Amino acid sequence: MVVGREELRAGVARLGAEIGADYPDGVVLVGVLKGCIPFLADLVRALTVPVEVDFLAISAYAEGTGRVRLVKDLDTDIADRDVVLVEDIVDTGLTLTYLLGELRHRDPRSLQACTLLDRTSQRIVPTPVRYVGFDVDDDYVVGYGLDHGERGRNLDMVVALDQGDADAYVESLLHG
Ligand code: 5GP
Numbered sequence: 001m002v003v004g005r006e007e008l009r010a011g012v013a014r015l016g017a018e019i020g021a022d023y024p025d026g027v028v029l030v031g032v033l034k035g036c037i038p039f040l041a042d043l044v045r046a047l048t049v050p051v052e053v054d055f056l057a058i059s060a061y062a063e064g065t066g067r068v069r070l071v072k073d074l075d076t077d078i079a080d081r082d083v084v085l086v087e088d089i090v091d092t093g094l095t096l097t098y099l100l101g102e103l104r105h106r107d108p109r110s111l112q113a114c115t116l117l118d119r120t121s122q123r124i125v126p127t128p129v130r131y132v133g134f135d136v137d138d139d140y141v142v143g144y145g146l147d148h149g150e151r152g153r154n155l156d157m158v159v160a161l162d163q164g165d166a167d168a169y170v171e172s173l174l175h176g
Helices: 005-022 036-044 096-105 166-175
Strands: 027-033 051-060 068-073 082-090 112-119 131-136
Touching: 005 036, 005 068, 005 131, 027 096, 027 131, 036 082, 051 096, 068 082, 068 112, 082 096, 096 112
Parallel strands: 027 051, 027 082, 082 112, 112 131
Antiparallel strands: 051 068
């Protein structure tokens, strides 16, 4: 296990407190689909300041290129708003850099990033991430929104997939 249930709960509460303290007048959380969903759902409930939620979805142009494109855009006008982009994991930083660039064009008053998991060892682009839940090492992880071939998002903890049979491992975690 990489991050257990209790650690997740405490980590999200800490992030909620940090974000709430920084934006007492309210904030727009922009989630990156689909991996952010459990995290974002818990994070909004950890906030007591006014919060709006919107979503972006991206798709890779070609597997492994690190290049992405928007396949779902915001419904919210973020001009002059305080915005926090919410990611499941920042790895190379390419996705986050692209998305922050996209959002910056829309003239938000402020723009920061929040990620549940941060894998700084793989960073290609230096990317400022203001709010970080947990640092993780190089193992591929699933659970709490993160998937392996669309499976494992519904695990309520984050686990590392070992080199063996990843599908069987995810199934065993889900079904005991
Ligand atoms: P980056 O552009 O920073 O390299 O990659 C970010 C995206 O890659 C994440 O939003 C996530 O979709 C995917 N990703 C990177 N590492 C992992 C991992 O360990 N597990 C899962 N499930 N997705 C990952």
